[in-house]
Amino acid sequence: MEQLARKLREANVGKVLEQELLARHTTMKIGGPADIMVIPSSIEGVHKTLEIVKEQKVKWTAIGRGSNLLVSDKGIEGVVIKLGEGLDHLNVEETKVRVGAGYSLVKLATLLSRQGLSGLEFAGGIPGSVGGAVYMNAGAHKSDMSEIITRALVMLEDGTVEWLTNEELAFSYRTSVLQKQRPGIVLEAELELQKGDRDEVFAVIQKNKDYRRDTQPWNHPCAGSIFRNPLPSFAGNLVEKAGLKGYQIGGAKISEMHGNFIVNTGTATAEDVLCLIRHIKQVIQEQYGIEMHTEVEIIGR
Template sequence: MENIIRELEQAEVGKVLVNEPLAKHTTMKIGGPADCLVVPKDIDSIKKIISIIKDHGVSWRAIGRGSNLLVSDEGIEGVVIKLGDGLDHLEIDGEVLTVGGGYSVIKLATIISKKGLSGLEFSSGIPGSVGGAVYMNAGAHGSDMSKILVKAHILFEDGTMEWLTCEELKFSYRTSILQNERPGICLEAVLKLEEGEKETIVSVMQKNKDYRRDTQPWNFPCAGSIFRNPLPDYAGALVEKAGLKGYKIGGAQVSDMHGNFIVNAGGATAQDVLDLIAFIKKTVLDKYNVQLETEVEIIGRKS
């Protein structure tokens, strides 16, 4: 790794960190070290980073703001590209937004609401980046990213880049083509909103934000919803009905506020969370014959 780290530093592609604890870069505050973590300063820098990575034949993956993510205690081998400050550009042309994959969803929703643009009210209070929201088709309150996305600039596993339309991304519930069929990450997105009454938009956003604050554990490190809803059932309701609210393994605990959230109650390891996930799955399957599937992405070296 020494040669690739030296080459990345010499290429001046952005911030290069060695053996960086990923607990610093996830909302759950859990995760072992990345051999090398790079925060690119722009999209052109990403092209250089990928070229260097391919020349050295090392593994890599990208992350955003670290929500909806559980990194193993052993960390991640190779290079981790973090989409952050260098990919947080925003252009507003009437009702059309071009926004970087590293842009905060909460910040974006707040800014455009003040401009009287409607369509992102559902995202009020959703942590994470625009790139991550596209990747998993983030949604709430009856809407999601597929309703407003026109196209997205995607970086694929082989290092190629391509613009994909909303249809080509094959969105479904908390899913896109980027997760399995064509693994990739969103570098930037074009969104189409519509004009609305500023006061109404702000009011709806505040209502959604208040609902999250009142029903979700915002005061503990967590990754967001752990399980996909097995519709017509809801994962949180099944967990709560099974009597698992507050159940704890190590430092990982099912939230007292919402059954579909696991919080880091203090000193939790990734293994604590994995053990708790496995216990919840088995309990719900035994009691209700429902197989829960994780929504949170689990990545990193295996123990």
């Protein structure tokens, strides 16, 4: 790995870190070390990184702001490519927005609302990156990324870069084609918004932010919604009705505030969280005959 790290540094791909704890890069503050973490300084940096990693036949994983991740206590094997600074460019022309995958989604929503652009109000308070939002079709308040994205620039596993249209991204509830059928890294996205009344749009953004603050435990380390909603039911309601709010295993606790959130009380391990997830699944299956599926992405050794 030392030789690989040296090659990456020589190629000037961006920041190269060895044995970097993923707990520093996830909103749950959980996760062991990455053998190597690369924070690319540009799209070209991502391309060079992937080229070198594939040449060396080493595993790679891409992450964003770490808000929908549970990383193993043993960390992640190979190279972790973190999209952030260097891929946070933004260009706005009328109602068309072209934005880098590393750009903060909530920051983007707030900025565009101040310009009177409507369509991204649902993202008020979603603490992820644009790339992650495209990858998982992030959404809230009866809307999601599929409603506003026209196309995304994606680097596929073989290193080729393609623009995929909204249709080609095959969005559905919290999923896209990038998760399984065509794995790849989102580099940037093009959005089409609508002109609206600046004060009205900004008011909706603030309302959505306030709602999240009042109903979700973002003042504690957490990863966001743990389970997908088994529609027409809602995961949080099922957990609450089952009497599981406040249930704790190790340092991982089901939030008293929202049943679909697990918080790190300060000492939680990934194993604590996984045990709690398994317990919730079992109880909901036994009580309601409903199979729960995780929305949070579980990665690592």
